Amino acid sequence: xxxxxxxxxxxxxxxxxxxxxxxxxxxxxxxxxxxxxxxxxxxxxxxxxxxxxxxxxxxxxxxxxxxxxxxxxxxxxxxxxxxxxxxxxxxxxxxxxxxxxxxxxxxxxxxxxxxxxxxxxxxxxxxxxxxxxxxxxxxxxxxxxxxxxxxxxxxxxxxxxxxxxxxxxxxxxxxxxxxxxxxxxxxxxxxxxxxxxxxxxxxxxxxxxxxxxxxxxxxxxxxxxxxxxxxxxxxxxxxxxxxxxxxxxxxxxxxxxxxxxxxxxxxxxxxxxxxxxxxxxxxxxxxxxxxxxxxxxxxxxxxxxxxxxxxxxxxxxxxxxxxxxxxxxxxxxxxxxxxxxxxxxxxxxxxxxxxxxxxxxxxxxxxxx
Numbered sequence: 001x002x003x004x005x006x007x008x009x010x011x012x013x014x015x016x017x018x019x020x021x022x023x024x025x026x027x028x029x030x031x032x033x034x035x036x037x038x039x040x041x042x043x044x045x046x047x048x049x050x051x052x053x054x055x056x057x058x059x060x061x062x063x064x065x066x067x068x069x070x071x072x073x074x075x076x077x078x079x080x081x082x083x084x085x086x087x088x089x090x091x092x093x094x095x096x097x098x099x100x101x102x103x104x105x106x107x108x109x110x111x112x113x114x115x116x117x118x119x120x121x122x123x124x125x126x127x128x129x130x131x132x133x134x135x136x137x138x139x140x141x142x143x144x145x146x147x148x149x150x151x152x153x154x155x156x157x158x159x160x161x162x163x164x165x166x167x168x169x170x171x172x173x174x175x176x177x178x179x180x181x182x183x184x185x186x187x188x189x190x191x192x193x194x195x196x197x198x199x200x201x202x203x204x205x206x207x208x209x210x211x212x213x214x215x216x217x218x219x220x221x222x223x224x225x226x227x228x229x230x231x232x233x234x235x236x237x238x239x240x241x242x243x244x245x246x247x248x249x250x251x252x253x254x255x256x257x258x259x260x261x262x263x264x265x266x267x268x269x270x271x272x273x274x275x276x277x278x279x280x281x282x283x284x285x286x287x288x289x290x291x292x293x294x295x296x297x298x299x300x301x302x303x304x305x306x307x308x309x310x311x312x313x314x315x316x317x318x319x320x321x322x323x324x325x326x327x328x329x330x331x332x333x334x335x336x337x338x339x340x341x342x343x344x345x346x347x348x349x350x351x352x353x354x355x356x357x358x359x360x361x362x363x364x365x366x367x368x369x
Contacts, residue, residue, distance in 0.1 A: 014066070
């Protein structure tokens with residue numbers, strides 16, 4: 001039911017706007033409130049805080065259907081629903097949950113995650129943002145880069161270095177509101193694809209964060225970070241499934257309509273082979289992703305499995321989108337056909353949320369333990 005609801009919404013509200021959103025790097029102001037009315041902004045959040053109280057597979061299905069409108073739509077959704085709201089729910093206290101989750105589930109507040117920095121991407125532990133306790137506040141100083149939803153977010157989970165009692169550097173997580181003193185979005189970033197998703201650079205200049213906004217325990221931010229990675233990876237895999245499905249459907253339709261040598265190009269075996277391979281790889285990725293999503297609900301750590309799901313799904317989707325452009329030929333290279341957008345979009349999923357190279361390293365490390 002949820003899948004069908006989101007599919008209808010995507011087809012009615014998003015697909016007609018997808019081209020405009022890409023061309024103009026535009027995000028509709030009413031989209032998050034509409035998602036709130038639809039009830040999909042907190043799939044894994046308990047009903048008492050405004051969510052659905054559903055399992056990770058539900059969130060994957062939602063991201064998959066939204067992904068049919070493009071990666072930009074999908075990543076802005078999961079930055080809010082998964083990276084921010086889900087992690088806040090899993091690691092926050094009752095006061096924090098009650099304060100932030102209901103308005104986030106209603107689409108009144110938009111969430112984001114502040115982890116990546118100009119010099120710390122795959123090496124997340126190399127972050128340089130610092131937080132120093134000053135009475136009832138922490139003072140944050142540093143810069144975050146490539147932050148999805150930064151220009152429109154009102155709540156951001158931010159990771160910063162803090163100093164443990166023994167003098168060593170540790171990491172802590174904080175709930176930061178965009179209205180806090182010292183918080184600013186220094187610039188909005190232009191991208192090759194996923195252009196509708198607002199992405200920015202965030203600067204903290206003696207940003208005052210109340211002590212009550214410490215998420216979890218001080219110096220235990222790594223545990224907060226790692227706890228959400230498995231579900232994050234599998235939800236990102238869901239977006240890849242949606243984009244691949246859209247590219248495949250466009251290719252199937254075009255190949256039956258495009259005439260060459262007096263007949264549809266779908267009659268030619270090389271086109272048929274492309275379609276067959278696209279379908280087979282999509283189904284393999286879908287089954288892997290669904291399986292990991294279901295297991296994530298009951299098993300504590302599925303590090304290699306979730307990494308495998310997003311690795312395979314993202315690379316599969318890139319191949320599907322490349323074949324979609326090839327099937328469309330010259331028209332596929334023109335901006336008037338959506339397959340070029342799918343291709344520009346999908347590359348991000350081999351880079352963001354951990355590069356394909358890092359995913360392979362994680363899998364290998366688990367196998368060799």
